[in-house]
Ligand SMILES: Cc1cc2nc3c(=O)[nH]c(=O)nc-3n(C[C@H](O)[C@H](O)[C@H](O)COP(=O)(O)O)c2cc1C
């Protein structure tokens with residue numbers, strides 16, 4: 001059985017996470033800190049973009065879009081232009097960005113420095129989830145230390161390149177992790193998502209309507225190593241050519257050692273569960289949510305699925321934010337689904353009716369089923385309401401079918417629909433016997 005020790009030498013982003021004092025700039029600099037950025041300063045911006053594209057790096061925030069391609073698509077020759085780090089991590093059971101912010105803040109700042117130089121931005125922002133008080137303070141400390149060393153400000157290290165970086169706290173809304181809502185919030189507006197196109201990289205779609213690139217902070221944290229060792233080195237890790245590198249999987253639920261594990265994208269779901277200590281003694285696996293609370297569920301038959309973006313998609317779910325929620329045979333799926341749908345209902349920004357009203361109705365019906373008050377016809381009603389939010393029979397991620405302005409609404413349908421598809425008999429038992437099939 002694999003253990004995390006077998007994989008630790010392959011870590012990229014977490015390579016130095018265990019070094020005492022790595023959150024201080026001097027220690028960070030003794031461990032390859034800012035070498036990637038210094039290398040970047042010797043290169044032409046277009047060559048850095050080509051290098052990042054060749055590395056195969058894909059966004060770690062949810063959609064898994066090619067980072068290099070996003071940079072190429074940013075509208076050219078328009079100033080000012082901005083880079084924004086997305087540190088608003090709010091997906092239930094995803095906790096990798098918080099740890100990066102608290103323990104490796106300079107690496108995030110170095111990543112945004114590389115991206116800003118490559119994209120010609122002279123002002124960058126890191127939008128930090130409001131609850132991450134420690135992470136926010138750590139990022140500000142790292143920014144201040146960079147100014148003191150001449151790594152930020154005017155004419156950085158005599159290169160002629162100027163850059164200012166600002167950390168900005170969110171105010172506790174999950175929707176502000178969605179990039180257009182994040183930009184609205186950063187501008188001082190209410191955190192509502194915006195219509196696309198224009199996309200953030202285009203005039204009219206970005207911060208202050210200027211071309212902007214929004215990048216998750218784990219994505220940014222990969223850039224220093226890609227610059228240091230080159231695209232070819234990075235592109236050999238994982239499942240080349242389209243799923244390269246490592247990923248920080250936040251593993252939670254019924255495993256013996258929940259936590260963040262940085263592993264190559266070639267790891268299978270079964271290996272990942274073992275690395276996280278395996279199930280509790282005597283328990284059987286019931287279900288796994290592979291990419292954040294809103295993704296379609298897997299079961300025991302998916303243990304051999306490789307945890308890369310494309311393999312998870314082929315198997316019927318999505319890699320999303322990289323969180324892996326493990327549920328053993330003590331789990332009541334109705335209760336689990338209710339808990340998750342409640343989260344999305346609470347976080348609905350209220351802009352569009354199917355999400356604002358529909359998720360509230362889903363919660364009410366799931367609540368009565370879970371509490372022994374379910375009625376005949378409730379399952380059909382749930383399915384119909386799900387269709388009216390996320391489109392006929394679809395799961396989250398099926399773009400173009402949802403009836404909401406953004407993907408938060410369909411995210412709230414997914415736990416109900418996935419669990420009902422897989423464990424319909426448990427829902428029926430709840431309604432018929434007024435109690436839980438698993439826990440009585
Ligand atoms: C409802 C919703 C919430 C999101 N929350 C986050 C988040 O907390 N952090 C994040 O990096 N991306 C989040 N995203 C994805 C962002 O919109 C965006 O795709 C991402 O920040 C781009 O960076 P990347 O390419 O590096 O992944 C969310 C998307 C949606 C639809």
Ligand code: SF4
Nearest residue numbers: 349351352355404406
């Ligand atoms: S789907 Fe929900 S979160 Fe998204 S815009 Fe509509 S109401 Fe707001």
